[in-house]
Structures are given as structure tokens and as C-alpha cells.
Amino acid sequence: MKRDLLIKLFEEFAEKEVKPLAKVIDEEERFPLETVKKMAKLGMLGLPFSTYGGVGATYTSYIDAVRILSKYCATTGVILSAHTSLCASPIYYFGTDAQKEKYLTKLNSGVSLGAFGLTEPSAGTDASKQQTKAIDKGDYYEITGSKIFITNAGYADIYVIFAMTNPELGLKGISAFILEKDTEGFTVGPKERKMGIRGSSTCELIFDKVRLPKTQLLGKVGEGFKIAMSTLDGGRIGIAAQALGIAEGAFEMAVNYVKTRKQFDKPIASFQHTQFKIADMKTQIEAARALLYQAASAKEANEPYSDKAAMAKLFASRVAFEVADQSIQLMGGYGYIRDFEIERYLRDAKITEIYEGTSEVQKMVIAGKVLK
């Protein structure tokens, strides 16, 4: 019942506020800050948390939100996913009461936007090779290094970042920190020029002897890798939701097109080739939906879900790309024209197979679980 009302809100909001901007923010590579502010006002930036000013909706409802936004604009979907899954979540699960009071309250209300910094030029899939160092200086940590490809960078107020506190310990030498945007020595590099999700802001983070008080340590010293991995498990459900949204949005456009487009004096929907293609696409979408919501409900029930999240992301991201591709094919020449917007779905879909763990990483996670 409440979930239905939330879905109605997300649909209405996405159709009236997000859809009209999707094309222009892609063309101009512009971060839709106005949309983020509107989402904050409606409680959409604090959906799955019931304390510290959060809305207290279910995790599934938060996943509904990412999916529905992404149906119209994948950029807006990932802004919400990075904020919630990658920044608010680790603070919620690993933060102290004081940290939650200070940061989660602002993230939930949308006063602050969140981001997450793990990836480095030499530490991508092998996230253990962190070069960023956090040196213990007694009453503070001094952080030096950089992060790349950071979603929401430049617009986020709060960053959860990772750095080596003890390189000799390898994985167990990584720690997590909460960083505020105005901290001295912290700068954000220029925006990357991307293939898709071009409205989202993706930048380098540079730390030049950033002094972080010990209160900014998130979790325990050396717990960073564990925090990063469990955070990404949740993030993957968000990206799977984004991918499914992209697939649904592309599919809807293709269906509308084949019903109205006439060739050989008939709507092209009347040709069996079109029908079979539509049937295949729909089946793929529904299979992705089943995997997505299976992962979401496992997380919601506090059951182990990392393999389920990996399967959902692996499958949904491929479906997003293939459905977008086939939708363009059904729309022919019009599909290739930017004004018709469908080509954006293909460009946007590709990233879902790469970020928050490539499809290959998802296979490592899934196989690891099966063969352990």
C-alpha cells in the first residue's frame, strides 16, 4: 500500500520533473542540481533509513525509486544510488552515533549530497592496491593521494573515502574516512567527458596533506576494505535497478514506436519478426526484475545477498545494453537520431556493466560463492 503510493510519487515526479530534463543535461553534460533539490524536498534522498531524519521506507522502495528515475534519466538514477547506497549506507552501518547525527541527518534530509571514493588510477578491480595514504599524526590523519571516476564529485558535500593506514598489512591496512568537501587540501579535478550518464558528475579527487581529525575515521582502523566491499554489495543492487530502469525506458519507447510506425502499409508491430523481438526483450526485462527484487528483498530481510546482488547487476546490466540496442534497431534510422533520445539509453546502459564492479567482478563474486 505505502509502496504503491511511493511508486506513484516516483512515477509522477520522474515523468514531470526528470524526463523533460534528461535530453538537455545529456547534451550539455550538466549536473541536474535543481532535480536533486526537488528530490530532497520530497524525502527521496533519505528513503531507506528510519532514523536520523530518514523517511523509513523499505529498501525495496528505495530500489523502486532508482529504477523509476532511471527509466527516464539514468543520470538522475545514479545520483540517487551513489548518494544513498555508497555514502549514507556505510555511515549508517559503520558510523558512530556522533557521525550519524552529524552526517546521516544531513544526507537523509538532502541538505548534503553524498559520494564514495575507492577507485584509483592503479586500483580498479584490484581495489586492494590503494596508493592513497593516511598517516597517523597523533591527533589526526594526514591523507595524501587521489581517487578517480568519482560519481557526484564536485556536487557532493560528504565523501566516504578509503586510504592505506598500514601498507604492510595489505587489505587489512585500508581504512575508511568521512571527508567534508571544504576540508583544506582537498580538491576536485575537472569533469570527465563520458560516453553516457553525461549529466552525472565524474571527477578526480585530490588529497594534498588533508588533515582529518580522528573523529572522521569510519569504522575501525583496518576495516576499510570490508566496509568498501559490503558497501559495494548494496551499491550493486542500486546499479541493477538503474540498469533495469534503462531497459524499461528503452523498451517502452520501442513498443510505442512499433505500434505507430507503418511500413508496407502496416504497423511494424504486425510483423512476426517485431513481435518475437518484443517478446524476447520483455522476457529478459522480467527476468532481470525478478533477480533485482530477489536481491533487494534478501538485503531487506538481512539475509546474505552479495551473490544475489552480483547476479542482479550482471544480468540486468547486460539486459539494459541489449534492450537499448534492440530498441534502436526497431526504430531504425530514427533510433540513431539524438532527438529521438533512444540512443542515449544505449550510451547510458554501457556504464552499468562497468562501475561498482565490472561484469567480470560480478562473475568472480558469484563463482566465489558457488565454489567456496
Place this chain on the structure above:
Amino acid sequence: MIHIVCLVKQVPDTTEIKIDKDTNTLIRAGVKSITNPNDLAGVEEALKLKDTMGAKVSVVTMGPLQAEGMLTELYARGVDACYLLSDRAFAGSDTWATSKILSTFLKTLDYDLIIAGYQAIDGDTAQVGPQVAEFLNIPQVTYLSEITSVTKTAITAKKRTESEIWTLQVDLPCLVTTLSDMNKPRYMNAFDIMHNTDKKVEIVTFNDLDLDINDIGLKGSPTKVSKTYVKQVEPKSAKQVMTEEDAAKLIAKLLYPYMEVNGDA
């Protein structure tokens, strides 16, 4: 804190409404329902006043039990109380009987300001608001395009007619009717969906009200629909263009709302 009561109606969400040929009334089954847009504008004004000056906002509707869903969506926008007047005895009421039922119920509430949409998109009569005010014997201002200010004792508002805008001040309690273009109704919000929709919609039946059965329903309705038909629209000739005179009239009509006249009611 003032108490604002909004009158709302659930209406079919389509222009393609069907009419029952035997009873000449609307067939509502299977048609998606929405809150009448003019009424939603009224609720939005009430919620804006709640945000700015603090107010209790109640909503009253008359209709079948399925209207509860619409009221839940108003709770999801932040209203404080919802009442659904629903009884088989109310069925078939015309605007007069409807106004009688609504005003009888409103007398049981302690209201300062009643806001109603100026008319419903299904009936188009614009009669219920004014009739309710008459039954309650309170002042009324119709066709509001803006509420300028509200105090504990009075409301200042702009009334838009076809050719003028009047700024009027009226003592409370009073009833006003609103135009749908006066604001952009807010969305439901996630917080109220989670925390305000558990509130009960209070169902009010015939037995709860001090009403004579002969004054309501089909029996109590002086209006009888004798016949309905679909108006045939003559297609205009492709060659016909607007005359200079028509253009001048249209421009004048478009500009009139921006020419203000001040006055007291």
C-alpha cells in the same frame, strides 16, 4: 491556529466519459479517478497556509467508498484529517442536495475557512461551493486566482472574472472557491506517505447527520436530467481564418486578467 476545510470531489480522469443511457448519469465503473484539479488547487492553498502560518487542514468529500484512496493520497500530501460522506441514501444527489449534505456535516466542524474548487471537471456546474456557503450563511468569494493573506479574522484574496481582477477582503469564517491555475499542487512526499497515511479516513453516513431523507438523493434533487446527447461538432472550413475583429477581441480577452481593479466586498 485556524482550521481550513477543503471540499474535494473525486472525478473521472478522462474526457471520454460515458453516460448511462437509461439513467442519464455518468458511468464511473472502470474509469480511473483523480482529485478534481480545481479542488486540488484549493488543498494546495490550504497546505501553503499550513506551511506559512500554521493551520489545521481537513478535507471533506462526498462519494462512494472508493474515494478513500483519493483521500489517502491527500494524507500523503500532508493534510490533517479526512472525512468521507458516503451512504446509499446520498446517491443521485444533484448539486442542491449535495450542498445540503455537505453543509449539514460542515456545521458539525469548527471551521474558519472553507476552500472549494470553483467547479468539478465532470459536472461543470460551479454550484456546490456557493450553495454550501448559502446553507451555512457565511460570506463567499468565488473564482480566486490568488490568496494574498490570511489572518485569524480575515482573508484577502484576488478574484478573477472574465475581464477583471478584484482584490477583496472578507471576514472569517467564509467560503472561497479556487481556480486550478492559481498554483502547482505539490506532489505526495515520501515522509507523509510513510508517516501520515495510517491516519483513518472518517466515514460519515446518513445516520450520523441531521438530515431529512426527502431532502437528499434523487428524491431531494430538484434537477432532473431529461436527456443527454453528444454535441456534433461542425468541422471548420480549412480556408477560414480569423477576422481582424475576432483577433482584437481575443487579444482584449487575453489582456483583461492583467488589468486590476481594487475594491471591498
